[in-house]
Amino acid sequence: MDQADIPALLKRLASDEDAARKMAVFKLQSSINDPAFADVFISSGGLVILRRLIMTTGGNTLAYSLQSLSRLLEVDMGWDIFEGPSSGDLVERVVELIVTNPLVNILRGAMSILVALVGHTGGGVGGASGKVPGAFGFRALKPAVAVYPQFFELVITQLQSADHALCGNALMLINALIRDAVASDAAAGMVGSGRGGGEDWSKFIKRLQDLGLIKAVYGLLQQSSSLQDLALPLLEFQGLTKVLLRKWREVKVDLERPEHRRALKGLHLASAPERRVGIPNGTEDAKTTGSRKHNPEKWRRLGFETESPAAEFEPAGFLGMMDLTDYVRKNEDGFQKLLLEQSTYPLSERCPIARASLAVTMILYDHFDVDKSDLEDIRGYLALNEGKNNDRLFRPLLLQWSRLHTAGLHAFFRMWKTTGAQREDFDKVAELVRILIEQVVGQANRTKDVLEVEDDLQEYDAGRLRELQMELLELSFEDQWGTHLFQVREELKHEALQFVKEQRIRCLLQGSWFSKPMPRNNNAHSRENSYHRRRLYQPWRFAKLSHNRRYLHYADFPEQLAYEPGLEDLTEKVDLSTISSVVSNVSAPNETEPVAPPPADGEADDNSPSSYNASASQQQLQQQKPTTKITIYSFAEDIQPPRADGTAGAVGAGESKEQPILTLFPLNHSLASEWLDGLLMLLNQAPITAETNKLVTLVSEYGLKIRLLNVRLEQMYTGPVAGAGVVPSREGLDEDYFYEI
Template sequence: MSTAASTRSPLASSAATNGTQVKPGALVPTNNVTTGDGLTVRARIDPTLTVDDVVKQLCINLQIKEPPSHFALRDENDELVTNDNLRRKIKTKVNLKLVNAPAREAKETAEKLRQRNEKLRLTLFSLQKFIREEQFAQEFLNNDGLAELVDVIDTSSGNTLAYALTAMQNLMELDYGWSTLDDRFIFRVVQILSSPQSLINVCRPATAILKKLVEADPMSAPGPLLASSSRALPSAPPGSVYRYGFHIVFEQMRKEKGLLETVVSRLGSADTAMAQYSMMLINSLLAHASDIRWDEFIAELERLNVRKAVVRLMSLHTIEDLTSCILDFQANIVRVTYRKKTTDVDPEFEPTHAAALDYIWNCSKLDEEVDSTGQQLKWRKLGFDTENILEEFHDVGVLGLDCLKRFVDSDPDFSKVVLEQLSRPEERRCPIGKASNEVVELLAEHWAIFAPGYSTSTTFQPFFLDFFKVHSLATHFFLRMWSESGAAYGDFTRVAALVQSQIKLALRSENVRAWHDVEHDFLECEYRAVRDRQMKELELEDDLLSKVPVRNLRAKLYKESFEFVRQQRIQCLLQGAWFVNALPQSSPRDAVRRPSRPWRFMRLDIGMKYLHYVDSAVKFLVRNGLEDLPERIDVSLISEIATGTCIPPPNVLRDQDGLPTGSPLGPSLLSFSLLSAHEGSLADLIAPDQSRWADWTDGLNMLRRDGGHVASKETAGFVQALTEIGLKIKLLDLSGEMVEIPSGLVAGPPPTNTDFFFSELM
């Protein structure tokens, strides 16, 4: 390596060390290197050297007497120069700085935090950048820096607090070093976040810290991604940061009553990043909620009407950065809905269930009676088949109870509706309670509430988030169809089929339809029109597919198909692919030249923690492994996979590339961006074809532990196709033998004692 002093430097030397000769006029890039004394030298650096060798030679040439191990190189943006990125920075002639080594800088930073002098804010500003570096972080932690940082957070405010919280947020991106954070610290963050007076730049990192703590439960420890939604938490090993989780954080949140209300209110913040952070925290809480506080947490969210706040976000035109978060929220509400549907109603042990049933009965304004056989006559008056309310709600669970309560609550004339039915001959009465539960089943089937944690919706579903409102409309429609068709009790299935047909019609294309159109379809559509349409649909459908056992089989196959496609998508990430390095849509096309390295190969590592990549002027054969991929992106930093965001660089995409570019002024149809909540875009890429685009956008979404939604219609189509093919193959075994499939199975009485065993049949 040779150095030549600038006009500001008294040094003038030219040396060839380590056997490396640099000839005058040789095509070797020259970098400007600035020292801590403000001197700038021009250095021709051999790209085959290691960073340690480069620093050592600089110290020799600049006659620095301190050990070279005390120094390191950074670029103009303070990014640390490593063996992985040295060659790139040399080739692009990046201006470099000779600075303190990360370990030395970390030791001095920890000492400055202890002193709390007037330069504290500047120290914290630097700390939030350097803390992500492993060498810096380890030394910072070894010098008790974490305790000092916690103390600063505990006692500061304003921008000083914002810098300190951001530093803590960045430290927590490491999977070690912060396992000593205690309840007192968590409660301090909760207090900061719940204060309406807190600045936006304070609330953003505070929200991210709580989110990280929620996700740091033992179930999220590094290892294979879990397909199960079980919340049974194993114990964390000593020193592991995966020792927190929902139950730890929520206990502190409960002490600050207004926290959730404040977080939900910030979904409407004019600051998009703040809305995004708040949405991500809510999603993490939903995804990790523990059994013991699940009911309390969900009830509080429902009270705060978080669904309405999210629906309002859907209607905005500046939500590109929030799209993934909203789809995550929809997937989480699918989990919530499924769990409610499969949770039994038990008024004896659940006071909330008993209170809901009492409310429904009191609103009916009926009196209990005794029938001709001397049996209680109560719930049968409301249209249930029996007085066993636990059995009546067995198939729809707490979801059915909540829907019936909301239906009663939304209709001030509910008692009149009940009396009207009771005034009719018994066989002509519409069974209100049974109809309500049937509508719940139909809506659950329409929105594929088949299994926890699986959602193939690629678009916004505002009507799904208004589940209770749709249920009320559909139940009223059921009552109207019953009356207009002159139905008797034996016609229940026929009327249910009419309602199912109308649900499909009213809820079609819900991402673009207005709510008043849905109301019109349920309130204004006449019986004859519904019947005619339904008869045409029956000509094209197989009655077998509507049987309850077949619907349950489809639900099971749907879950298996989703998991199969999910594993396939992640396998594509592990194999890697070539992409075009794209430009943000806002880039002025005329002013941008063809980049020197327009192509990028990207591959996920086996541990699923990093996306490794290399940028190149041309495509080349990339070997297996990571040797050819020197750069990497931390997957944990990806908070959003935004699609349709970028334009191709000029003169890179040609017809023979097979890459549709969209309109000349618009983004490429195959573009996507990996966005970080606090770093902006980590990568802007264009896929080579539709399949590769679907593989990577959905694979990355499925890879995220707080994600799980599907972004492309292609992936959603694969899941549905696999489900239907699997269903038809299963049914061939039955229909080929002309076996009659019953609509339901009745379980026999339980054994009277335990004197029995299950035989192992071979």
Template sequence: MDEPPDVATLVAGLSAESESARKYAVFKLKGLLGDPSFADAFIQADGLPPLRQAVLSTSGNTQAYALGSLDALLELDMGWECCDEMVLEKALSLAISHPLVNIVRNALTLIVLVVSRPLAAGQQDGEEPVFGFRALKPALENNPGFLESLVQRLSASDHTLCANALQLVNALMRDAVVNGGEQEWPKFIKRLQDLGVIGGVGMLMRGDAAGDVDSPLSSAIIEFQNLTKMLLRKWRDVMVNMELPEHKRALKTIHLLSNPDPYIPPQGVNGAKVRKHHPEKWRRLGFETESPAWEFDETGYLGMMDLVEYCRRNEDIYQKILLEQFVLPREHRCPLARASLSVTLILYEHFEIDDGTASPDQPSYRNSMYERATQQSVDKLYNPLLLQWGRLHTSALNAFLRLWKDAGAEQEDFYKIEEVVRILVERIVGSAGRKTDVGKVEEKLRVVSLETARRWQMENLNDVYQDAWGPHLVEVREQLHLESLQFMKEQRIRCLLKGSWFPTSTGSKNDEGGTAAWRYVRLSHNRRWLHYQNYPSSRRKTGAEEVPLAELAERIDLHAVTSVDSNVSAAEAAPLAMQMLQNGNDSTETLKESARETSNNTNGNATTTKITILGTSPKTKGSAAAAEDADERVLLELFPPTSPLASEWLDGLLMLLNQQPITKDTTSLIEMMEDWGVRLRMLNLRWEDVDWEALEMSVKGDLGGGGGSDGVGGREVPSREGVDEPYWFALPDEVGG
């Protein structure tokens, strides 16, 4: 492998008469200048003048290599003395019209580096050399088509060229905001928008090339997206001031586009005119007062811009809406201006403009959002609809007006409609993918019905609860579940301590038939033994249902019980199977046969429910090793005649063995106690713990009015008028039982 040439050889090559020698020198130089030590040696050897001359006087690939070498020096913060007006003008002219892509790439990179360079330490703002956008002003005056050409480069087929062009757009936007002054940067941003930069970047976002999140193009797209958020935030931070001509002119535009009727003021005393303007000049447009400047406090100048753009682009619709509102009673009129400001805030919150991903004083090509790019899907990373802010505002505002009309809303229902529009934006705009055309989003906002919006609102109710109380409710439910489980365990075991009667087989007919045999089973007080005894008949009809433990000769050591088996779950499903059989809803012959058998057994006062207690033989007692190796056998079989009794004994035995309950009756009771426990705990929450206003709006969902402050969901609270004596609530008997 050839050794790289030394610095002296390269400097001599740059000054050579031969075109091939200069081409070889700049080609080698571009790769070597990435080393700071070599770059420093190159500058010390007076290599900057011949390099500058190569940029200005060569052509073709030689010029491309020369521009690339100068870019490498500037990236190391060296060689800035080369970037005089002649070099910048040369770079601008090459970027505008040169056909070679590699020359245009390097020329755009050079301009990006110049615009992005901050002031040096200790340098005053007005001192030379001047960098940033101001450094390009002389060259831009000689090349007026540069910005238009730059925007056109965004649609180039070469992705690297697109990335370089977009990086320069980003650098110019950022420098204009930081150093352009309050009056200059809005004009420059508007100029870029008029040239079509929004459409160009939108196409890049939706293109396949943006799918590679590690590419320079992806980095530039994310930077532009963050800059757009920064601009929206900056516009919102500008307070509306009627002393400023631009703000006064914007508000006047809103009024004039409404096509107001000529106003003839009434004559006062001695013919003096008492008022110059219509008494409802601004309220007619949907403002709350006749001094509308303060109503832009929340949205700032951004809200005024959105309203002016809506009026300009929809002048006929704007005037028609105002005429329709004017003929309605005052309480049924939809305040258009106020609705516009609400939609601005809804979009502002939806796109998370205040997330702080962009700062006006430093570039963020590698910001936190970009660093998370590899962990997010591409659809979540890019948001092309953010660039269509004006069209989304128009569509959402039209949806606001339409829903207001469909709901028959009144002035007091404004916040309810606002909440519904917020849900529409979240559902429709939020679910749109990276390649979704804005026209489809506009169409969905145009046709979505009030019924659909209300259904979405109710679906979001669980999210409201979760957002307000989610983490606390999870902890409370876990605690209450354990408490409810412990309570049911004690209740079920108490049923075992009381004892119960069971038929000894499924063939039992009745107590008087002579063939019936009954078994009484009862748990000992120390909960160690299960006592039982067989009887020819049950004592339940004699009033002496309980049998003392002393009369129960047989017993089972619960330490010897290994498991409890049953068919209770199948028995619980039998009534459902019978119902399906009667309704003709099931075609499975097995299920029909099971239902018929269950029905026949029930009609014969017999039971198919069976609980089997399994364990080891008592003979193995005293030998732990033998007990472990002993075969499991049936210790006792129970045939509960009713479902509640089966649930009590099966779950009681399981919980006595420290196992989980399995029957529907027990689990339903546990869930009921857990649910009511959560409700009671919620009643003890402090007022400031919950966003009650948002919760109330979601719970009511009554877009047609009603549901005032004195009731919930439109129902009035009963009055105490005429009631003088104290009163109490009587609890139902079943609660106490």
């Protein structure tokens, strides 16, 4: 609309005909957000007419009027409308519309005006700098809210509206009220008594929470349908929640303040101080112990370190006291039972409940980055393409602070009991709970309900949590001490290899039983001697390394003896210095039972009367097939082919040639791994089986974890102790000294 048409527009706005006013104000709302047009409109007396329309009209005319004023305030103009003796009437009119009018288009405009009014700082354009003090901000609404006390309840109710624009305006109004209340209290603190201002902001927030504010906003954060339209006010509410938490933490616990003194007294009374182990309630001793005599552990029995609890709240401030008192109030019976249970333990084994509560408060405080402003999150959201991939910015669980604190505290008690912790282990248990919070709360997606999070905190496996702690500790050391940690790993791997080598060789020194194959029939002419070979067949072989580790002794037996034969019973031996290689087909076993030798070729179907009648144990052995064998080779001159029983043939003159001199059939996979790698290590070769390599890795990793556990976390980041590396002065020294070598 052209500025030249403004006089005609004002005439129609002032008309007595509703249709003319409605059309004029409809056109006004589409043009008034142009600063040039708005300036002419204001200078022509348009604010007076617009105010009259808001005060007297209804229906669409009122809706368009409210929208026009809202758009005028958006360009930071028209603030004069709230000045003068009648400004309070206009604010009361807008508040009345929110309380009494059911029309969505009117509610939208009314809330938008109050958002601008409460959020205005008073330094804008259009004469706002000459306003009466207190005409803007939260104070501007107090007279009207006194007339309509249900105002805040109805605003919070609009957070459940199906109209996203109305819901967004309601949330922005709440944000503006909270922001102004906190800022006003801070300003009052700078000129007030020096205690950080009054408690108006705290009482106001408590009032909003009692009206269901947290539940309503939590529901909005978990919805996907309205998230895009309400993203910015929701992120702003998250930021204000952090501001409140930070502000509560900054309030120091002071026993001179009545509310703080009452909170501590409530903790003491909720602990049932008259109840003592072994003293029935109601007896004279109980009354004397609980009331007349001063308990020297009045506060320490609750988990404080001293009898001056106010000082112990310093890290968490009043926020820590709020969390502790809230837990005790909601879980009073459990709190008393826990105190009674802990009183039966020695002092060093009792879980300090108060310290644990304060520790969980600070864990949550750090987890949600309360000290960090959410302006970066809002800018990040605006930079994203239509809000894609922005779920990580919304943290509904931040609004469930009290429930997370209670669940985290119960998890602390569980970890304390599971790990069998003592007082000096407090920091270690707190670190476990910190990792638990990071794992459960930090990994929870936006739509995960707080009930599921509470269950996960209570059911998370302590062993898995310990593994996560070690992984995180290793990652921290990798970042801080990467080169040094690599060197430590190499050293530990070498030590583990030597350890496993000694273990494998000790298995050889102890000796083991092996199975032995049936003699083979090579041709038809040799079948006539099969009876004699079968009679000589001995299915068991025992091998053992000599004490000097130079010879491998072995012998064959017709049955497995109940004792282990000595070296004097082992008639054959192999000089380890002559071994050229050790070959095996070691693989994962298919059976857990002992592996037996296969039947000889050509003998499986021999049912003649002259067949060898094996014992029951030998028949059972023959029914099984071996999966592994170990063959030992040696260089010898003109070695004859090995005998059928697997021993070496005769040595004669000739060329040097590698030939098998001994074959072992292990009874199981573990035995095969022990002997194969043991022989290889005796020959100064690397182990090759997966079982041995796994054992080496296991030993080295445990060694690393033990070393990491001996290093305190702060040692990673702090420098050397004071005085370390300082060369002492020679002042005051005489010649009365000596070196001890």
